[in-house]
Amino acid sequence: MNREIGRVLGTADAQPLNFWVAVPAGEILQLDDIVLVNRDLRDGRTVSLYGIVDILAARHEGARLDSDVFLGSEGVLPLQQVVKAHVTVTRVEPEIFVPPMPGDPVLLATGPDRDQALFFDAMKKRFPLGLARDGEPVHGNLEFLDGSRGAHVNISGISGVATKTTYATFLLYGIFNSGLLGGEAANTHALIFNVKGEDLLFLDKPNTALPPDHHALYAKLGLTPGPFPDVKIYAPVKAGHDHMLPDTGKRSDVAPFAWTIAEFCKQRYLRYLFTEADDESNQISFVAERVEAMLAQYAPNVDTFEELVEHIIANPAQGYAPGTIAAFERRLRAAVPRVGHLIRGKVDDPERNTIDWRRAQVTVIDIHNLHDRAKRFVIGVVLRRMFEDKEKTGSRKPLAFVVLDELNKYAPREGRSPIKEVILDMAERGRSLGVILIGAEQTASQIERRVVANSSFRVVGRLDLAEAQNNEYAFLPAPSRARAGILKPGSVIVSQPEIPVPLLVNFPFPAWATRPEEALAEKKSNPFPRK
Amino acid sequence: MRLRLDPWPAEFDSPLAIEEASSIPRQVDAAVESSHWASIPPTHANAPCCFVDGVRRVEARVLAGHDGALVHGLLGTLAAGYVHAHDNTAQFGEIHLARYLILGKGQAQPFDIDIGGRPIAFHPYATGHNSPDGVLAELQSLMRTAESRIAEQLASTQHCVFVDGLSYRATGRFDVIGVIKRILEPYLAPEQFALVETLRKGERTPLFRIVDATYERYSCFLRLADPRPFDHPLAGAVRIEIGAAVGIERATSLATLAAAMLPRFASSSTRDPRAPQNLLPVGALEQEMRRRMGDPTLLRRAIEKSLARTPGV
Numbered sequence: 001m002n003r004e005i006g007r008v009l010g011t012a013d014a015q016p017l018n019f020w021v022a023v024p025a026g027e028i029l030q031l032d033d034i035v036l037v038n039r040d041l042r043d044g045r046t047v048s049l050y051g052i053v054d055i056l057a058a059r060h061e062g063a064r065l066d067s068d069v070f071l072g073s074e075g076v077l078p079l080q081q082v083v084k085a086h087v088t089v090t091r092v093e094p095e096i097f098v099p100p101m102p103g104d105p106v107l108l109a110t111g112p113d114r115d116q117a118l119f120f121d122a123m124k125k126r127f128p129l130g131l132a133r134d135g136e137p138v139h140g141n142l143e144f145l146d147g148s149r150g151a152h153v154n155i156s157g158i159s160g161v162a163t164k165t166t167y168a169t170f171l172l173y174g175i176f177n178s179g180l181l182g183g184e185a186a187n188t189h190a191l192i193f194n195v196k197g198e199d200l201l202f203l204d205k206p207n208t209a210l211p212p213d214h215h216a217l218y219a220k221l222g223l224t225p226g227p228f229p230d231v232k233i234y235a236p237v238k239a240g241h242d243h244m245l246p247d248t249g250k251r252s253d254v255a256p257f258a259w260t261i262a263e264f265c266k267q268r269y270l271r272y273l274f275t276e277a278d279d280e281s282n283q284i285s286f287v288a289e290r291v292e293a294m295l296a297q298y299a300p301n302v303d304t305f306e307e308l309v310e311h312i313i314a315n316p317a318q319g320y321a322p323g324t325i326a327a328f329e330r331r332l333r334a335a336v337p338r339v340g341h342l343i344r345g346k347v348d349d350p351e352r353n354t355i356d357w358r359r360a361q362v363t364v365i366d367i368h369n370l371h372d373r374a375k376r377f378v379i380g381v382v383l384r385r386m387f388e389d390k391e392k393t394g395s396r397k398p399l400a401f402v403v404l405d406e407l408n409k410y411a412p413r414e415g416r417s418p419i420k421e422v423i424l425d426m427a428e429r430g431r432s433l434g435v436i437l438i439g440a441e442q443t444a445s446q447i448e449r450r451v452v453a454n455s456s457f458r459v460v461g462r463l464d465l466a467e468a469q470n471n472e473y474a475f476l477p478a479p480s481r482a483r484a485g486i487l488k489p490g491s492v493i494v495s496q497p498e499i500p501v502p503l504l505v506n507f508p509f510p511a512w513a514t515r516p517e518e519a520l521a522e523k524k525s526n527p528f529p530r531k
Numbered sequence: 532m533r534l535r536l537d538p539w540p541a542e543f544d545s546p547l548a549i550e551e552a553s554s555i556p557r558q559v560d561a562a563v564e565s566s567h568w569a570s571i572p573p574t575h576a577n578a579p580c581c582f583v584d585g586v587r588r589v590e591a592r593v594l595a596g597h598d599g600a601l602v603h604g605l606l607g608t609l610a611a612g613y614v615h616a617h618d619n620t621a622q623f624g625e626i627h628l629a630r631y632l633i634l635g636k637g638q639a640q641p642f643d644i645d646i647g648g649r650p651i652a653f654h655p656y657a658t659g660h661n662s663p664d665g666v667l668a669e670l671q672s673l674m675r676t677a678e679s680r681i682a683e684q685l686a687s688t689q690h691c692v693f694v695d696g697l698s699y700r701a702t703g704r705f706d707v708i709g710v711i712k713r714i715l716e717p718y719l720a721p722e723q724f725a726l727v728e729t730l731r732k733g734e735r736t737p738l739f740r741i742v743d744a745t746y747e748r749y750s751c752f753l754r755l756a757d758p759r760p761f762d763h764p765l766a767g768a769v770r771i772e773i774g775a776a777v778g779i780e781r782a783t784s785l786a787t788l789a790a791a792m793l794p795r796f797a798s799s800s801t802r803d804p805r806a807p808q809n810l811l812p813v814g815a816l817e818q819e820m821r822r823r824m825g826d827p828t829l830l831r832r833a834i835e836k837s838l839a840r841t842p843g844v
């Protein structure tokens with residue numbers, strides 16, 4: 001039942017899309033509460049204005065001087081407390097844009113009215129975004145994620161609070177396990193790059209640190225907490241070993257990956273070794289393309305990447321200034337110790353050592369141990385392969401999700417690079433191909449604009465307050481920007497196309513391990529017990 | 532001759548309005564409390580107390596013809612209420628609001644206006660005084676009555692009720708303290724009145740009895756706040772009155788209580804131009820009552836609209 005929590009006040013303009021509410025001293029209204037005002041029109045129709053509280057202010061009425069508060073607390077001057085709340089309208093039903101009238105009662109919207117206010121009633125397929133401050137679920141419209149009306153998610157937030165990738169995996173978990181994919185769930189895939197630490201290498205292990213009370217939060221979202229059921233993890237091969245061993249830390253049961261020199265030449269992967277932002281500004285990229293073409297025509301019979309490099313240098317591309325050739329060679333040589341071990345004459349087991357994102361529901365590619373240059377190479381190659389695979393199927397569904405953190409490195413605002421091309425392609429055409437990018441970065445202001453602009457869902461974790469002032473966050477009203485500076489881990493602000501106001505949501509603690517310690521089969525006793 | 536400042540702004544009547552002509556000799560007994568005429572030092576007290584006040588406003592003056600004669604009248608609003616100060620809180624009590632159409636020559640008729648779809652009624656009230664000042668005095672007296680009704684009710688439950696101005700006289704209850712902001716006449720002989728100038732904050736003169744055929748009362752001067760060096764020495768002094776029927780003992784304890792309590796409620800000149808005499812709760816109450824009376828422009832418009840609709844010549 002909707003309860004009256006105040007009345008539209010008349011000391012400030014009440015407008016069709018935003019108005020102020022006076023709240024009696026005894027009532028509690030908090031930020032993010034959903035409210036409803038019904039206005040009866042003369043012709044018998046009733047307009048319902050739904051909105052969300054985004055500013056709250058309390059004042060002393062009757063006080064004129066700042067020091068009057070002391071007189072009030074001494075019991076000398078009578079003062080009255082009043083709270084006013086600003087409401088931003090999210091929905092007007094029917095669409096008759098009239099202001100609410102001062103004096104109209106304001107109701108706290110619950111149940112179906114809350115769903116109406118947040119457009120949940122109109123979402124045919126919805127996936128969980130988290131829980132609102134009132135503990136009720138917040139849904140996202142799948143149509144804006146699966147490509148039918150929009151696609152992609154972009155997550156910004158400072159690093160170190162483990163919010164971005166955790167939220168990305170939470171979104172995936174919700175999409176995969178809420179049953180909304182139906183029969184397609186088994187064929188829907190996700191490709192996750194583990195770029196930092198070993199956070200994402202334990203998705204298939206239950207999280208021993210999951211607080212028991214968070215089971216209820218999952219239940220509220222229609223989910224059963226647990227690890228990702230079908231995960232395949234790849235790690236780069238160790239350098240300096242003939243035998244292929246995965247180069248990992250705490251997780252050993254993973255498949256090592258590498259590419260054969262034959263594939264490298266045939267598929268024209270050379271360009272992904274030249275991905276520095278300035279590489280495209282000079283002639284080097286042209287040299288690389290020329291060499292690529294040569295290699296594609298005739299792959300030399302060599303056993304190591306080093307030999308391949310020597311072969312390329314021995315047969316220089318013609319028609320370029322000696323300086324350009326020298327720069328190209330210098331960079332190519334520099335790639336040997338960084339990337340060389342990933343490109344080999346042969347691999348032990350092509351089935352096992354080749355990344356195939358369709359082999360499991362979730363594929364995690366660990367690149368955190370690699371040098372930056374090698375990271376770019378792996379991401380560029382894998383994404384291109386995936387994109388091409390998807391293009392070949394010619395159908396949007398089943399969907400393929402890509403989770404990529406540190407997007408600022410791979411799709412920076414300035415400059416061009418082959419990886420940026422792939423990511424941009426994904427952002428712009430991925431929607432029709434069913435490739436959904438869940439990208440994350442510390443600062444959206446450093447990302448290629450079109451990547452961000454093509455994301456239907458914009459998620460903001462804790463932000464540096466100076467960063468929050470950038471234009472990229474214009475979708476956040478001023479109060480939300482201020483709140484982005486104090487968000488706790490486990491809270492994000494989500495903006496989606498249908499809801500005109502970004503919503504603050506909490507998401508439950510991950511039910512899958514996000515650190516080696518959380519993946520322990522049994523809880524170890526505390527080695528540092530307190531006396 | 533050294534000049535001193537009268538601290539109230541010039542748009543208000545002076546708080547020190549002692550005119551030589553009005554200094555008619557009063558019959559005053561200055562020895563009712565003490566045979567020794569000297570200031571009584573401040574004491575400490577923090578008892579629950581109430582401040583009663585009223586405000587009035589003329590919304591519009593009206594005129595009518597009756598039997599070939601001019602009838603004066605006014606549409607007025609009055610409010611009366613109180614502030615209850617206790618346990619370090621000060622709260623507004625119920626505020627009484629009334630609107631009247633007061634007409635001279637004993638005429639009475641109702642008058643209604645409409646604001647925002649809600650009817651507002653002015654109650655008919657007839658008076659024999661047929662002049663602009665006469666009908667205004669009637670409004671003032673209606674306000675005094677409303678104030679004294681509230682003071683009377685409070686006095687039955689509260690033992691410390693301050694009433695602004697002279698309204699307490701109409702209450703019939705005597706354990707009500709009237710606070711008179713402006714000093715209009717000295718009452719005392721000059722050599723006794725000189726003591727008022729020397730009072731320090733919280734000090735008071737001994738009680739004196741004002742012998743008056745209509746209303747016997749005790750009174751004393753007390754100092755709310757020390758004047759600045761360039762203020763007139765009487766600045767910040769007020770006079771209180773207590774009905775003589777309570778007896779000298781009760782009157783003495785009420786006067787002592789008032790001297791202890793009132794300086795705490797004195798306003799400062801940053802907040803109120805009529806500081807310190809316009810007490811903080813009273814100032815706030817007046818502001819609140821004016822707010823409850825409604826917007827004067829809106830009322831004036833509604834009155835004009837209503838008059839325009841009235842048929843007849």
